[in-house]
Amino acid sequence: MSYRWEVLRVNLSTGSVAKEPLNKSWTEKYFGGRGLGAKYLYEELEGGIDPLSADNELILATGPFTGTIVPCSGKLAITTKSPATGMILDCSIGGCFAPQLKFAGYDMLIIEGQAEKPVYLSIDNEKVEIHDASHLWSKGIFETESQLHEEHGMGAVVLSIGPAGENLIRFACIGSEYYRQAGRGGIGSVMGSKRLKAVVCSGGKDVTVFDMPRLLELAKKAIREDVLTDTNLWAHVEGTPSIVEMSNSSGVFPTRNYQDGVFAGAQKINADSIQKLRPHKKACFACALGCGNYLCVEDITVEGPEYETLALAGANCGVDDLRAIAKFNADCDDLGMDTISLGNVLGFAMEMTERGMKDFGIRFGDVETYLKMPRLVAYRKGVGKELSRGVKQLAKTYGGAEFAMQVKGLELPGYDPRGSWAMGLAYATASRGGCHMSAWPVADEAFGDLDPFTIEGKAQLVITGQHYNAIKFSLILCDFWALSMDTMSEMVSCVLGREVPTANLEKAGERVWNLLRLFNVREGFKVADDSLPARIFKDPLKSGTPAGRVLPREQFDSMLREYYQLCGWDSEGVPTPEKLKELEM
Amino acid sequence: MKHKVGVDINNKQKDRAVAVMLSREGGGNMKLILDSEKCTGCKLCELACSAKHQGVFNPKKAHLKIIDQYTETGRETRLKSCTLCLKCVETCPVEAITFNGKWLVIDDGLCTGCGDCVDVCPEGVVFLNSEGTAAIPNFCEGNPYCVEWCPHEAIHKEEDVA
Amino acid sequence: MVVVWVRTYGALSSHSIEEGVDKGDGAPVAFPRKRVKVREILARLHIPEEAVAFVAINGVKCTKDAWVTDGDKIAIFPLVAGG
Numbered sequence: 001m002s003y004r005w006e007v008l009r010v011n012l013s014t015g016s017v018a019k020e021p022l023n024k025s026w027t028e029k030y031f032g033g034r035g036l037g038a039k040y041l042y043e044e045l046e047g048g049i050d051p052l053s054a055d056n057e058l059i060l061a062t063g064p065f066t067g068t069i070v071p072c073s074g075k076l077a078i079t080t081k082s083p084a085t086g087m088i089l090d091c092s093i094g095g096c097f098a099p100q101l102k103f104a105g106y107d108m109l110i111i112e113g114q115a116e117k118p119v120y121l122s123i124d125n126e127k128v129e130i131h132d133a134s135h136l137w138s139k140g141i142f143e144t145e146s147q148l149h150e151e152h153g154m155g156a157v158v159l160s161i162g163p164a165g166e167n168l169i170r171f172a173c174i175g176s177e178y179y180r181q182a183g184r185g186g187i188g189s190v191m192g193s194k195r196l197k198a199v200v201c202s203g204g205k206d207v208t209v210f211d212m213p214r215l216l217e218l219a220k221k222a223i224r225e226d227v228l229t230d231t232n233l234w235a236h237v238e239g240t241p242s243i244v245e246m247s248n249s250s251g252v253f254p255t256r257n258y259q260d261g262v263f264a265g266a267q268k269i270n271a272d273s274i275q276k277l278r279p280h281k282k283a284c285f286a287c288a289l290g291c292g293n294y295l296c297v298e299d300i301t302v303e304g305p306e307y308e309t310l311a312l313a314g315a316n317c318g319v320d321d322l323r324a325i326a327k328f329n330a331d332c333d334d335l336g337m338d339t340i341s342l343g344n345v346l347g348f349a350m351e352m353t354e355r356g357m358k359d360f361g362i363r364f365g366d367v368e369t370y371l372k373m374p375r376l377v378a379y380r381k382g383v384g385k386e387l388s389r390g391v392k393q394l395a396k397t398y399g400g401a402e403f404a405m406q407v408k409g410l411e412l413p414g415y416d417p418r419g420s421w422a423m424g425l426a427y428a429t430a431s432r433g434g435c436h437m438s439a440w441p442v443a444d445e446a447f448g449d450l451d452p453f454t455i456e457g458k459a460q461l462v463i464t465g466q467h468y469n470a471i472k473f474s475l476i477l478c479d480f481w482a483l484s485m486d487t488m489s490e491m492v493s494c495v496l497g498r499e500v501p502t503a504n505l506e507k508a509g510e511r512v513w514n515l516l517r518l519f520n521v522r523e524g525f526k527v528a529d530d531s532l533p534a535r536i537f538k539d540p541l542k543s544g545t546p547a548g549r550v551l552p553r554e555q556f557d558s559m560l561r562e563y564y565q566l567c568g569w570d571s572e573g574v575p576t577p578e579k580l581k582e583l584e585m
Numbered sequence: 586m587k588h589k590v591g592v593d594i595n596n597k598q599k600d601r602a603v604a605v606m607l608s609r610e611g612g613g614n615m616k617l618i619l620d621s622e623k624c625t626g627c628k629l630c631e632l633a634c635s636a637k638h639q640g641v642f643n644p645k646k647a648h649l650k651i652i653d654q655y656t657e658t659g660r661e662t663r664l665k666s667c668t669l670c671l672k673c674v675e676t677c678p679v680e681a682i683t684f685n686g687k688w689l690v691i692d693d694g695l696c697t698g699c700g701d702c703v704d705v706c707p708e709g710v711v712f713l714n715s716e717g718t719a720a721i722p723n724f725c726e727g728n729p730y731c732v733e734w735c736p737h738e739a740i741h742k743e744e745d746v747a
Numbered sequence: 748m749v750v751v752w753v754r755t756y757g758a759l760s761s762h763s764i765e766e767g768v769d770k771g772d773g774a775p776v777a778f779p780r781k782r783v784k785v786r787e788i789l790a791r792l793h794i795p796e797e798a799v800a801f802v803a804i805n806g807v808k809c810t811k812d813a814w815v816t817d818g819d820k821i822a823i824f825p826l827v828a829g830g
Contacts, residue, residue: 068642069632071736096628103643146657154654178655206641206715216636223629223736230798231826234757236737242756246824249803262806271756272771280660281737282653283625286632288736290625294660301659443827446808447800482828545808 001210002064002495003027008106008128010121012194013054013113017128022107029584031492032063032107034090035474035512037079040110041088042515047522051083051186052168052193054114060101060159060199063476064495067102067207069219071227072478074099074285081523082185083193084170084341084390085409085433088519091182092437092473093159093174096285100157103203111194120160120198122152125205133197138163140334141175144198152200160198161188162336164378168192170390171341171411172378175333179292179303180284183338185410185432210497218491223288227481235291235480236281238271240307243414245270247311250446251544252419254316254412256364257347258405258535261416262543265320269310273322289480297326305329305339311414312343317350318364327371335378341390344411346373348391348404349383358398360387402534407434408525417536419546420446422458425559428530429462431516437479439465452546455555459563470516471509511583514567514575518585527573530560614745615687615724617649617731619664623739626653626662630731630740637730639714648710648722649731649740664740665708667722673702673711681719687744688723749778749817753788757825762794773820786811788821800824 009018023040030036037059049055058080065073076098082089101109104125111121118137119130136144141162148158157176164172165188172188173181182188191197209215234242244266247253251261267273274293282292282303294303305313305325313332314325332339349360360383362369376384386394391411395404405412410433417424422441430438439462445452450461468485475492477483489502537553564571568579631647639646649666667689674682674689681695682702696718703711703719714720729742752773755762760769767774776791785802789795789811801808803822804815815821 069629069636071629103645142657145655149656154652204643204645206635206639206643206646208641212636212640216633220734223734228736230758230795232828234825234827237757242824243827245756245803245822246800246827249806249822249824250801250808275770280622280662281625282660283627285628287625287627288629290627290737292625303655440828443800447824447827449801480828482826544806 001208001497002068004102004105004107006106007108007110008123009110009112010128010130011113012111012115012119012130012196015130017130029508030512030515031471031474031508032066033061033077033474033476034079034092034470035508035515036063036108037061037077037090038088038512038515038519040108041079041081042519045081047524049081051081051086051190054112054194056081056190056193058111058190058194060097060109060111062098062102062107063474064492065475065477067099068209068495069216069286070477070491070495071219071223071286071288072284072481073476074287075476075478076101076182077473077476078174078182078187080187080190082187082410082432083168083189084186086523087408087432087525088516089185089187089432090473091174091184091187092479093176093180093182094284094478095157095177095180097157097159097176097201098476099285100201100203102207103205104201105203105205109199111196114193115195118195118197120148120200121196123199123201123203124152125203136197137166141336142178142334145178148198148200152202156200156202158198158200160336161191162334162378164335164337165189165192166197167378167380167388169337169378169380169388170393171338171345173336173338175336179333181333181338184340184435188336209495211494215491215494218494222483222487222491226483226487227288231482232289232480235289238275239279239291239293241271241274241293241305241310243307244310246447247415249544250419251541251546252416252442252446254311254347254405254414254416256318257316257351257403258412258416259351259539260542261419261546263315263320266315268320269314269322269325284478287478291480297323300326300330302326302330302333304333308414309339309343312340312347312411314343316343316347317370319367319370321367324367324371328374331374335374337374337378340413341411342374342377344405345377345387345391345394346370348394348400349387351403352398352400357400402538405434405533405535407532408529410434412533415442415446416541416546417532417551418541418549419544420452421455421551421555421559422452422461424532424536424551424556425458425462425563426465428532428556428560429466429563431513431520438469441465453549455559455562459559459566462563463566466513467506467509470512471505474508474512507583511585514579514583514585517569517573517575521574527560527564527571530573532556614669615727616668616743617664617666617724617729618741618743619651619662620739621662623737624651624653624662625737625739626651627736629734629736633730633734637725638720646712646714646720648720650709665710667710667724668708670707672705672707673721676701676705682721688726689721690723691719691721693718749780749783749815750775751778751783751788751815751818752776752820753792753823754821755792755794755823757827759794759798759823759825762792762798768792773822782814782816784811785809785813785815785821788815789823794823798825800826
């Protein structure tokens with residue numbers, strides 16, 4: 001029920017297209033999406049492979065909720081080894097590719113090997129073909145989608161890369177439906193290294209569930225009483241830009257390369273400035289919220305900008321010009337690049353230039369040069385050649401490591417840990433590097449009632465968040481529906497036709513989290529890597545509620561020690577055999 | 586030489602057209618309306634429809650289609666649903682589909698699964714179900730399920746009363 | 748008398764009985780005393796405390812027991828899940 005029990009495996013080196021049964025016992029432990037993708041990748045890859053080689057795999061995984069009426073279930077998990085960090089990388093992309101893959105008859109698509117020349121993959125139910133993509137290579141994502149819709153129909157859903165992925169930029173992304181991305185860690189470059197320009201999918205088969213009447217009842221009630229509520233409606237009413245004022249008011253809004261947490265121009269790029277443009281809301285498949293803001297800023301049309309872009313490519317660059325940010329966003333969407341990483345890289349370049357440590361030719365607030373950057377970086381032209389290496393590598397070459405705001409090679413996103421200490425732990429221990437999607441304790445601290453400037457209880461807070469997201473992103477549900485584990489349990493039991501108690505889901509979440517950790521341990525990551533840039537430990541914030549604050553190193557170390565203890569990991573951050581046994585791994 | 590005027594209409598077709606005209610005069614004209622500004626393109630309506638009527642989740646087996654897509658020129662959001670054009674009624678070779686004045690009705694016993702109605706529907710909202718007979722939209726007999734499910738009240742039914 | 752500018756975000760405006768609090772700079776709300784607590788503003792606008800993530804006075808986060816004076820700009824933020 002719900003599962004297809006079918007994996008589509010495509011090898012681009014040999015050109016083979018094969019179907020194989022989905023591993024049933026793994027689905028019982030890992031369900032789908034993030035967890036199942038991690039399990040397959042862990043088992044199929046050896047440690048130490050080059051992420052941009054034929055040895056890497058791209059695993060596109062749906063979950064048991066995909067293709068059903070469970071609200072907010074339309075996302076796809078793509079798992080691979082990251083070229084930016086060398087760690088396991090899973091990205092979540094919205095739109096409707098995942099449901100199409102399920103309707104076409106597959107739970108998962110595994111892409112192996114490397115094509116000799118540019119190709120694209122088409123999936124039309126049973127008909128799966130590898131096509132020549134030479135007519136698409138070098139095109140932006142928008143034109144690629146348009147072209148593929150002409151060739152395969154408007155009903156087909158496209159995942160594709162742009163020039164940034166083709167050029168193996170460290171922070172290239174995969175795009176879909178123009179404005180949705182699998183954004184971080186250079187996932188687009190894995191696709192580019194395989195010379196896979198796009199995957200097009202159309203599906204027309206039924207998705208069934210065990211107890212349809214009960215699921216319809218549960219889902220209808222959930223939409224009314226649990227999704228369209230105060231807790232989640234911010235996503236529909238304003239979307240992520242509502243976080244701009246929240247961050248700015250609590251002093252955690254990354255400003256001018258994390259030099260401060262309050263940005264004078266915040267009012268020009270907040271939710272109001274976007275609401276004035278009367279966006280047409282856009283939802284992913286089966287989502288009752290619809291967080292996308294499709295709008296026009298002067299001559300720029302884009303679905304966005306999202307909070308992270310307004311933060312990293314706005315305040316962090318000293319830019320408060322909404323049209324400029326929208327243009328930057330649209331260009332990155334077309335070129336196929338992560339706005340978080342690029343915004344962060346530019347912030348670093350601006351600070352280095354202003355300090356006189358290295359002239360990258362760009363300063364804070366220099367909108368004209370800023371707008372040239374996406375193309376320069378995607379094509380490695382001029383200063384873009386250096387900037388495309390990412391902030392960690394730039395600091396290695398030119399200095400400035402103390403304020404190269406990254407963890408393990410992934411540029412930090414939009415929340416300053418000096419104003420939310422648990423967020424610092426979350427960044428340091430996230431499975432894919434400096435990431436805000438593993439756990440988001442800023443909601444409880446900066447945006448809530450918990451004291452942000454103490455480590456008490458914070459390790460547990462982060463762990464609970466990480467386990468919760470781990471199972472949530474395996475069933476596949478979207479981050480923006482803050483549902484309880486009990487609700488997840490009710491729904492998954494009804495879909496699968498077997499009891500999956502909340503305790504099972506909690507354990508599965510912990511299991512997925514430990515598996516992600518095991519992958520990284522196998523790649524050689526240890527306690528010393530679970531750290532933060534020196535700026536966080538040493539440079540006090542200047543403004544707002546956290547003025548004068550740092551996250552003191554000793555406090556961070558204490559928090560990290562407690563974190564490992566509570567996780568059941570040793571002092572090197574490695575899951576112990578007892579813990580793995582307990583989790584039936 | 587006498588020139589032919591108009592087209593040849595046989596008696597059966599003549600009877601059919603008269604029956605359609607009479608039944609139209611008797612009843613209302615139900616339709617679904619989409620507020621394209623409120624519609625987010627979530628497709629919950631399509632899922633609800635296929636779930637209710639076919640017991641499965643499959644947008645291709647829904648009696649409405651939300652087109653919500655980006656093109657290079659912008660975004661298009663519109664609805665395809667039964668407009669009571671009655672082409673399926675006129676086309677059915679065994680007269681299995683009738684119009685009761687408000688919505689379409691199919692006699693499953695008569696339906697041969699020929700698929701002519703599927704091909705002729707200009708909205709693309711008629712299809713063959715798992716039993717091989719035609720699945721015909723009927724506005725859920727007056728209480729459209731899609732209207733109930735839409736989270737943003739973007740879709741509603743309208744009824745002209747004759 | 749205290750007149751403050753109140754701005755609610757997200758779906759919180761659906762609770763409040765005051766017009767215009769959910770747009771632009773918000774709307775003025777008057778109290779017949781010299782100062783009020785943030786908590787009282789929430790009560791006056793019929794906004795349940797559980798629905799509120801935090802409140803900011805003049806762009807700086809404050810507690811629900813903070814005092815608010817004439818001319819202050821109050822921003823009331825809803826709970827947010829992720830982003």
